[in-house]
Amino acid sequence: MKMMRDPARALNALGMAARAGKLASGDETVLRAIRSGKAKLVVVAADASDKAKKKYGDKCRAYGVKRVEAFDRRTLGAAIGKAERVVVAVLDAGLAALVADRLGELSEVEDIE
Secondary structure (H helix, E strand, O other), X not given: OOOOXXXXXXXXXXXXHHHOOOEEEOHHHHHHHHHHOOOOEEXXXXXXXXXXXXXXXXXXXXXXXXXXXXXXXXXXXXHOOOOOOOEEEEOOHHHHHHHHHHHOOOOOOOOOO
């Protein structure tokens, strides 16, 4: 995983997206957002299973959605006021750019095989 520039601010931006109704979380909801073109950035928990990482990596690649791997499922869930979350999708381009920038990964989003 790359060095994060400002993880606390990235988590705050995810919380802001959730409060604004611009965040999808959970497997089916995120997959629907990717397929419909609404997802601007997908964040997969670093402690997600290899199978989950591959599934979201493949889906994001197929639909041209940026994907980052960051935090653990507990931290990701807490940031958006939910239980543990393995995956979330930011649905607003501006907020997605803010999260990616805070994670230091906007210019190079890695696909981890």
